[in-house]
Amino acid sequence: MFTVIELSASSTQGIANQTKAITGPGFAIETGGMSLEVSGRPRLLDGMDSVEFDPARFITLFAQTGIAAFDHLDGQFAIALFDGTSRTAYLARDPFGTVPLYRARTRTLLAYAVSMADLLQLEGVARDYDGSAIAYFLREGWAPPFTSFLKTVRPVRPGYLEIVTPEAHKIHRLHPRPGDYPLPVQASSPGVLLSRIRKAVRDSGPTSGLRIGVTLSGGIDSAAITALLREAYPGERLDTFTVGYGPDDPEIRGARATAAHFGTSHHELFVGPSDVRDHVEETVAILGNPGGYDELPCLSALWSLAARHVDVLYSGNVSDAIFAGMSTHRRLWRQRTVERYLRPLGIKQAVDQGVHHKAQPGSEPCSVVGHDNASGGFRHWLGHTSTLFDALKSDLDTWDERTGAQTLLARHHGIELRAPFAHKQLIEFALQMRDADKVNMLGVKRLFRRSLRSIVPASIRYRRKGIQHLRYDAEMQTVVLELLEHYLPARTLRSRGLLDPSSADRIKADVRSGLTPTNFRYAWNAILFEIWCRTFIDSVGAPAGRADPLAVAGG
Incomplete structure (x- = not known):
């Protein structure tokens, strides 16, 4: 999806016949002065159930009910x-932004695309940097929700309808x-939850004639998906794929045990620092809005392998967010639990900082020249929520682009990435779960684990959660230092005038x-940002500007 709209009411330009092929599942239709483009696999809610998306039915529903159709x-x-009569564009995404959509606005034009990279190549998009977004990225690894490095290019908000x-x-x-x-x-009932997960897996899309697989980690989410696919399609081939730093990686060991239990055709990919180095520029170029530390280059390499074997990959993405499986959920629960005991004693507990990652004292990220390096008002929910219920509400209001980035990378390799846990029936269920059903003294995702009792053995359900990353050892240190010297020489930073050269020198000395983990994150984020600048901003080596839109919707 890549479209440029002339918003001027005086425009008489018609709808162009040329359109860019939509990567991954999706389609585009034009009827009755309406232009509808769809990326992904939407469904239409019909009472308590949902049915396959019918574009004609949706346009009719919109004509009858207006924005309530969304x-x-x-x-x-x-x-x-796009309504050509009122010259109004309606842009919408699912609640966790599993399918990316970006927009750019000029005085008379609106452009939107599934890849930010397409918009960055469009002539007329101003290079107006967002210092707050860049500063937040340099610390946390993702631009804050609804932002990018440029004020003129933004992601459409997940879970919202934007009317332009x-x-x-x-x-x-x-x-x-x-x-x-x-x-x-x-x-909440674990039995009801399991029935809803089953339905979400079934509703994620057709499987007939497609080779299907699972991105398998050592955790419970992808194991649940694997169990339900094996249950739904007994006797059929099911491939699973795992990436890690070697045979002793806990993620590799855990995924191998899960694959053996469910009898999948399992594939493992071992990657090292040099492999990540070789994939990082390609990853930034694909995304246009980079992030994710070393995880995304690793996943890109894995999906390149998976594309030889499958057409569709299922993922456990979003489960941690809705069922409280992250370390931050445990931190919030522990903080509030301890506070209940300390308050009667008159002891005030230090509030956890409003950031996702704990930082090592003494390490600081690169700083933005002429900017106070504040977050621009965005704080992670750890700094202001008191319940896991509030944490989920905050995530739904301020989700960033990490899930959409994975979808875009998978599509680049010709794979459709499905995330059953992103379906609304499961989000609604999670919004009605007590905190006690999510985290307690025994661990995280308590009700979710109990709901899987009949399909996943205890050895997998209660296996310790691992974090997917490479080892921060001497080999990685050497590669990071090489990348820092290559991408962040002082003369380049002074010439560009965005990153403070002295802060980059401090990171190099720290590494x-x-x-x-902290100085790796800060170094990696600065490297990604510089690669982004070289790819999309610099006149030398930047993609050629696109003077003509690939699709123009008009009156």
């Missing part, structure tokens, strides 16, 4: 509807609306003294 969408989707007219830009929260849900007090 509340009927479910599944994984990015949708753009020649005069205004409005946003409208789509169902499920977190603010409509009261604090849960009743226990030389010993590689840690």
Whole structure:
């Protein structure tokens, strides 16, 4: 999907016949003055159930009910509807942004695309840097929600409808609306949860005639997907794929045990620092909006392998967010639990910082020249929520681009990435779960684990969660230092005028003294940002500007 719209009311330009092929599942139609483009596999909610998406039915529903039609969408989707009569564009994404969609606005034009890289190549898009977004990225590894490095290019908000007219830009929260849900007090049923997960897997898309597989980690989420696919399609080939740093990687060992239990055709890919180095430029060029530390180059390499064997990959993405499986959920639960005991004693506990990652004292990220390096007002929910329920509501209101980035990388390699846990019926269920059903003294995702009792053995359900990353050893230290010297020489930084050369020198000295998770993250983020600048901003080596749109929707 890549479209440029002339918003001027005086425009008489018609709809062009040339369109860019939509990568991955999707389609585009034009009827009755409406232009509809769909990327992903949306479904239409029909009472308590959902049905396959019918574009004609959706346009009819929109004509009858207006923007309420977008509340009927479910599944994984990015949708753009342009009404040529009112010259209004309607842009919408699923609640966790599993399918990317970016927009760029000039005085008279609106452009939107599934890849930010396409918009960065469009002539007329101003290079107006967002210092707050860059500063946040350099610390956390992702631009804050709804932002990018440029003020003129933004992702469409996950879970929202954005309405763009020649005069205004409005946003409208789509169902499920977190603010409509009261604090849960009743226990949830593990049996009901399992039935909903089964349905989400079934509704994720057709499998007939397709080679299917699972991106398998050592955790419970992808194991659940594997179990349900094996249950639904007994006797059929099911491939699983895992990436890690070697045979002793906990993720490799855990995934291998899961694959053996369910009898899948299992594939393992071992990657090292040099492999990540070789994939990093390609990864940034594909995404246009980089992030993810060393994880995304590793996944890109894995999906290059998977493309030889499957057409569709299922993923456990989003499960951690809705069922409280992250380390940050455990940190919040521990903080609030301890606080309950300390408050009666008059002891005030230090509040956890409003950042996703704990930082090593003494290490600092690269700084942006002329900027105070604040987050621009965005804080992770750790700094301001008191319940896991509030944490989920915050995630639904401020989700970033990490899931959409994975979808885009997979599509680059010709693979459709499916995320059943992103379906609304599971999000609604999670919004009605008590905190006690999510985290307790025994661990995270308590109800979710119990719901899988009949299909996943305890040895897998309660296996310790691993974190997918490479080893921060001497070999990685050498590669990081090589990349720092190559991409962040002081003369380049001074010439560009964005990153403070002295802060880059401090990171180099910090890494030389010993590689840690914190200084690796800061170094890697700065390297990614510089690669992005060289790829999309510099006149030398930058992609050629696109003077003509690949599709123009008009009156």
